[in-house]
Structures are given as C-alpha cells and as structure tokens.
Amino acid sequence: MARTIGLEMGLARLSTFAPAGYALGLHIRFASAQIMVNTYDPRWVEIYTNRGYMLCDPLISWGFGTEGIARWSVLNHPDPHDVLGQAKAFGLTYGVAVAHGPTSSRTIGGFARSDREFTDAEIAEIVEMVRILHRETEPPEHLSAAQVEALRLIANGYRYSQAAQQIGISESALKARLRSARERLLCRTTAEAVQRALEAKLL
Numbered sequence: 001m002a003r004t005i006g007l008e009m010g011l012a013r014l015s016t017f018a019p020a021g022y023a024l025g026l027h028i029r030f031a032s033a034q035i036m037v038n039t040y041d042p043r044w045v046e047i048y049t050n051r052g053y054m055l056c057d058p059l060i061s062w063g064f065g066t067e068g069i070a071r072w073s074v075l076n077h078p079d080p081h082d083v084l085g086q087a088k089a090f091g092l093t094y095g096v097a098v099a100h101g102p103t104s105s106r107t108i109g110g111f112a113r114s115d116r117e118f119t120d121a122e123i124a125e126i127v128e129m130v131r132i133l134h135r136e137t138e139p140p141e142h143l144s145a146a147q148v149e150a151l152r153l154i155a156n157g158y159r160y161s162q163a164a165q166q167i168g169i170s171e172s173a174l175k176a177r178l179r180s181a182r183e184r185l186l187c188r189t190t191a192e193a194v195q196r197a198l199e200a201k202l203l
Contacts, residue, residue: 007186010133011037017126020091020112024130026137027105032199034139035186040112044090053083063099063108069127070097071117072110087112096123098130107134139200140184147184150177152203155194 005013014022021040025033038045047053054060058077062070072084072095079085084092091114098109109130111118118126143151153163164174178190187193197203 005129005132005136007035007133007137010129010136014109014111014126014129015039017118017122017129018111018113020093020095020114022109022111024107024109024133026107026133027101027139028108029105029139030199034196034199035137040087040092041090044087044092047086048083051081053081056081057083059084059097059110060108062097064103064106067099067101067106069099069123071095071123072097073117094118096126098127100127100130100134105139137186139196140202143181143184143197143202146177147181148197148203150174151181151190151194151197154178154190155198155203 011024014024018039021038023036023038023040025036027034040048048057056079058075058079059072062075062077075084075097092112093114094117095110095112096118098107098111100107107130109126111126149167150163153166154160158166160171160174164171167174178193181197182188182190182193185193185196187196194203
C-alpha cells in the first residue's frame with residue numbers, strides 16, 4: 001500500500017531535512033509549477049527572481065534532462081552565471097537536487113544545508129517525500145460539471161451573488177461548489193483555482 005502524508009505535513013517534513021531551505025516545483029507543466037514552494041533565504045530569492053536565474057539555473061536544466069538525484073557538489077552541469085556559487089553566500093553551501101516524474105509533468109527540487117553534505121539516509125528520505133508529494137498532488141483530469149460551471153462564472157467576472165443567480169442556486173451553494181473545486185485543485189483561493197483550472201485546460 002502506497003505511503004501517504006498530505007501536502008502540509010510533507011512540506012514540513014522536508015524543512016526538517018533542509019535547514020538552509022529548499023525550493024520545490026510540483027508538476028511543472030509549460031514552464032509553470034502546479035505548486036511552488038521556496039523556503040530559501042528571502043534575500044537570495046529576491047536576487048534569483050530579479051535576475052531571472054530560473055532560466056539558467058543548472059538545477060532546473062539538470063532536472064528537466066535527468067530523472068533522479070544528485071548532490072550539488074558533483075553536479076556537472078553548465079552554470080554560466082555561477083548561480084550555485086552565488087547561493088553559497090546565503091547558506092546554500094551543500095545540497096541535493098531531485099527530479100521525479102515524466103517530463104510533461106515533472107517535479108524538481110533543490111534542498112540545502114550550510115554545514116555539511118547530506119547523508120545517503122537523508123537523501124533517501126527526501127526522495128521518498130518528493131515522490132509521495134508528486135503522487136498526492138497529481139493534477140485532476142477533470143472537475144465535476146458543477147465545479148466547472150461555478151469556476152467559469154467567476155473566471156468571467158461574475159460576483160458570487162451574480163453567479164449564484166445565473167445558475168439558480170443559493171450563494172452558499174455556489175461557495176460550496178467553489179470550495180470543493182479549490183480542494184480538488186489543491187488551491188487556497190478561488191483565484192488560484194481558476195488559474196490552475198485554466199492552465200490544466202479544465203475550463
């Protein structure tokens with residue numbers, strides 16, 4: 001029987017293994033992750049984002065070209081902007097990269113420590129957690145007709161009261177449909193659910 005853990009618990013577990021932080025993109029499709037979590041030093045995240053390093057990050061290019069694991073110290077991948085070298089100034093000295101899943105929906109993560117290399121046992125735990133989270137966050141292939149109808153109206157700019165009136169249900173019933181859609185799509189807000197459903201071509 002496959003081990004299950006839940007998204008929040010799984011992410012918390014990864015934090016215990018990566019004291020210097022981690023970045024995890026779950027189900028990357030069309031250059032966008034279904035779920036993206038980044039716990040690195042915010043100063044590094046700001047530099048990384050402002051300089052567009054995602055386009056030349058050796059961990060990401062390695063992750064799309066290889067399914068597996070690699071310690072950063074042995075990762076033989078082009079790094080023309082010295083992304084990994086710059087990251088060391090923010091405690092990302094030792095790390096492990098993990099890539100899992102088909103290239104059409106790949107999960108890629110980088111996990112860091114500032115004090116030492118990850119042990120084989122720690123890497124095995126990280127890989128197992130990534131695989132579980134990848135499986136548990138698999139994007140749905142479809143939504144119910146009621147969920148699609150509710151999300152589509154919100155996507156078209158209707159307010160809750162207007163959307164409910166349009167389909168002849170109470171506002172609380174509409175909110176219940178939207179809540180079930182958010183849960184199905186693993187989103188915290190309706191706006192995120194609309195965006196994710198559009199990206200997955202579910203609307």
